[in-house]
Amino acid sequence: MLRKIIGIILALLFTSFAALQYNDPDTGIWVAIYLVAAALCVFAAYRRVPFILLGLACAAFVVGAIYMWPEKYEGLEVGGGDIKNIEEAREALGLLLVAAVLFIYAVVPRRQVTDTTPLTQKG
Numbered sequence: 001m002l003r004k005i006i007g008i009i010l011a012l013l014f015t016s017f018a019a020l021q022y023n024d025p026d027t028g029i030w031v032a033i034y035l036v037a038a039a040l041c042v043f044a045a046y047r048r049v050p051f052i053l054l055g056l057a058c059a060a061f062v063v064g065a066i067y068m069w070p071e072k073y074e075g076l077e078v079g080g081g082d083i084k085n086i087e088e089a090r091e092a093l094g095l096l097l098v099a100a101v102l103f104i105y106a107v108v109p110r111r112q113v114t115d116t117t118p119l120t121q122k123g
Helices: 002-023 027-045 051-068 083-107
Strands: none
Touching (some): 002 027, 002 083
């Protein structure tokens, strides 16, 4: 139950991230990225996504974060440096956040169904 609640909360968070991309020069790409992340969170919460897909998505987000990392990290706050570096850092950290969430969903063990038949009743 907790897995589902957290998945829904994360999906809402990533959906809000998508909504905040309206003023970005490459809006479509970032909206799609965050909506895919939201959908994966919902599917993972309900155990409707294969482990391999979560792993591949996680790896893709890490690769994207590495690609987006700024030449010079100048923080996340506007006013402290070159806006291009700040924006790239924000985008890279957003991708790392998504990757971390998907990694956790991929490695958290699924509940195992155990045989509850008493030992005395087994053949």
